[in-house]
Amino acid sequence: MSKVPEGVTTSIGGANGKFSHYIFNACANTGGLESARPEFSFLRQAFSDGELVAATQEGKGTVDDFVTDINTMYKLSQLDPTTKKGLESETDEKKVLAAIKSQPGFSEMTNMFLGSIFDEGAASSIGEIAEGVELLAAEYNKEVLCEVTTASQLNDKQKTQLLTAIRPHVDTKAKIILNEAVEEDLIGGFKLRLGEKYIDLSVKKTLEKLNTMAKAE
Numbered sequence: 712m713s714k715v716p717e718g719v720t721t722s723i724g725g726a727n728g729k730f731s732h733y734i735f736n737a738c739a740n741t742g743g744l745e746s747a748r749p750e751f752s753f754l755r756q757a758f759s760d761g762e763l764v765a766a767t768q769e770g771k772g773t774v775d776d777f778v779t780d781i782n783t784m785y786k787l788s789q790l791d792p793t794t795k796k797g798l799e800s801e802t803d804e805k806k807v808l809a810a811i812k813s814q815p816g817f818s819e820m821t822n823m824f825l826g827s828i829f830d831e832g833a834a835s836s837i838g839e840i841a842e843g844v845e846l847l848a849a850e851y852n853k854e855v856l857c858e859v860t861t862a863s864q865l866n867d868k869q870k871t872q873l874l875t876a877i878r879p880h881v882d883t884k885a886k887i888i889l890n891e892a893v894e895e896d897l898i899g900g901f902k903l904r905l906g907e908k909y910i911d912l913s914v915k916k917t918l919e920k921l922n923t924m925a926k927a928e
């Protein structure tokens with residue numbers, strides 16, 4: 712394993728953790744960490760989708776096919792919402808590729824890591840590996856990652872209220888990085904990930920628990 716950057720003490724176990732540490736160390740030691748962070752943030756979010764994970768497990772393409780497909784998804788994610796929505800029902804692959812042609816793909820290093828993970832048969836674990844990279848990068852930069860998922864976009868006042876509520880629970884010297892996600896089928900409340908802690912305070916989750924309890928009786 713490459714040299715561990717100073718200031719990082721977190722140890723992530725398991726095979727996925729080894730991948731996370733190897734990728735983080737390589738990025739940090741070559742000066743490519745900051746450019747890689749949005750790429751791994753995308754990978755974490757993309758591979759939280761069970762359907763994508765299942766498709767990855769069932770896929771029979773080559774490593775080049777896999778890397779190309781994930782790059783296409785990354786480019787699509789950078790389009791403005793209106794353009795992206797217009798392409799959702801597009802069946803002409805040439806039109807889709809033309810629309811994303813000007814969007815940047817993954818860095819050469821990230822493509823290399825994706826290929827290595829695919830070759831090792833761990834492609835379905837990319838979400839967990841990417842999450843580990845994010846946690847290590849946050850510690851390295853003295854940050855705390857906060858991801859909030861709501862049914863609609865938060866306004867500035869709501870963001871300020873959320874950050875104010877979170878501040879007493881993190882190191883006074885830490886910088887809070889707020890990442891927002893919208894889940895339109897969420898019924899009230901919100902889901903919050905603060906560092907490694909996860910809290911689901913949505914009404915939907917409560918209803919699911921009640922439904923499970925009712926079926927068990």
